[in-house]
Amino acid sequence: MPELPEVERGRKIAEKSAKNATITDIWIDNDDIVFEQTPPKTIQKALLGRRVCAVKRHGKQLWFELDRRPWPLFHFGMTGAFLSKAEDAFQLETGPDADRATWPPRFAKIRMEFDNGEELVMVNSRRFGRIRLRDDPENEEPISKLGFDPLEGLPSTGDFAQMVRQRKGTLKGLLLDQKFAAGVGNWIADEVLYQSRLSPRRKANTLSEIELDTLRAELGAVIRLAVKVNAEKEKFPKDWIFHHRWSKGKLANTPTGHEIIFEKIAGRTTAWVPEIQK
DNA sequence: CTCAGTGTTCAGTG
DNA sequence: TCACTGAACACTGA
Numbered sequence: 001m002p003e004l005p006e007v008e009r010g011r012k013i014a015e016k017s018a019k020n021a022t023i024t025d026i027w028i029d030n031d032d033i034v035f036e037q038t039p040p041k042t043i044q045k046a047l048l049g050r051r052v053c054a055v056k057r058h059g060k061q062l063w064f065e066l067d068r069r070p071w072p073l074f075h076f077g078m079t080g081a082f083l084s085k086a087e088d089a090f091q092l093e094t095g096p097d098a099d100r101a102t103w104p105p106r107f108a109k110i111r112m113e114f115d116n117g118e119e120l121v122m123v124n125s126r127r128f129g130r131i132r133l134r135d136d137p138e139n140e141e142p143i144s145k146l147g148f149d150p151l152e153g154l155p156s157t158g159d160f161a162q163m164v165r166q167r168k169g170t171l172k173g174l175l176l177d178q179k180f181a182a183g184v185g186n187w188i189a190d191e192v193l194y195q196s197r198l199s200p201r202r203k204a205n206t207l208s209e210i211e212l213d214t215l216r217a218e219l220g221a222v223i224r225l226a227v228k229v230n231a232e233k234e235k236f237p238k239d240w241i242f243h244h245r246w247s248k249g250k251l252a253n254t255p256t257g258h259e260i261i262f263e264k265i266a267g268r269t270t271a272w273v274p275e276i277q278k
Numbered sequence: 279c280t281c282a283g284t285g286t287t288c289a290g291t292g
Numbered sequence: 293t294c295a296c297t298g299a300a301c302a303c304t305g306a
Contacts, residue, residue: 002285078303126302266296282306286301291297
């Protein structure tokens with residue numbers, strides 16, 4: 001699930017349940033992939049009894065600022081999410097897969113209890129997610145290697161043009177590169193290109209000034225809108241290709257009747273409309 | 279049973 | 293060193 005807007009939703013869930021609260025109990029799954037060999041005791045020692053001062057995000061990386069370092073840094077991988085007990089109870093009543101919701105949830109990797117009665121869990125069924133400790137997350141890897149976060153602010157048009165023009169690969173590859181824009185994933189890249197009417201195969205160094213400005217504007221617009229509706233897909237605009245990209249294998253068309261094709265570009269399945277995207 | 283996948287990393291190439 | 297590509301990773305759900 002997690003590209004920037006979904007991770008931002010996770011940040012808000014964590015903020016709501018944990019901000020200004022103290023961690024009173026911790027359970028940690030025995031998983032040396034997700035925890036990268038960090039011993040459970042080390043994690044426990046860093047978190048237990050600490051107060052959560054803030055919950056921050058850059059791209060797809062999410063971390064807590066505690067009243068003492070080191071701080072926990074979370075990455076959801078392909079399948080991760082934060083669930084809070086209150087939030088999950090809400091989903092249980094209203095969500096489409098309500099019958100599957102249980103607490104604690106399946107695939108929990110870490111579970112934290114707070115002195116305000118809340119509980120927060122990070123789940124990660126396929127274990128591409130990571131939970132790490134960092135003294136200064138923003139200035140250490142992996143965050144230090146990431147590019148700008150499009151929700152925080154875009155580079156100026158001039159800087160953006162320069163950044164794009166020095167790249168020789170495809171636009172799809174550029175947008176997926178976290179060293180360029182942090183937080184863009186497969187569906188956002190496709191949506192931005194569709195809205196910009198640019199081909200994912202287009203070489204980055206061939207864009208005109210107008211095309212560069214359009215790309216920059218749509219990158220900001222798609223992400224801001226997805227975050228505004230809390231990454232709830234049903235609330236995405238009707239004219240987004242997003243709603244049609246999962247019909248792979250069937251005949252896929254936009255509402256305007258244009259054919260959507262699926263091709264592997266820059267290593268990822270790409271949904272795009274050759275008639276519209278040049 | 280097979281296969282794709284909303285992500286990242288690493289080996290190999292240019 | 294850099295930019296880029298493709299494979300590998302782990303495991304669920306279709």
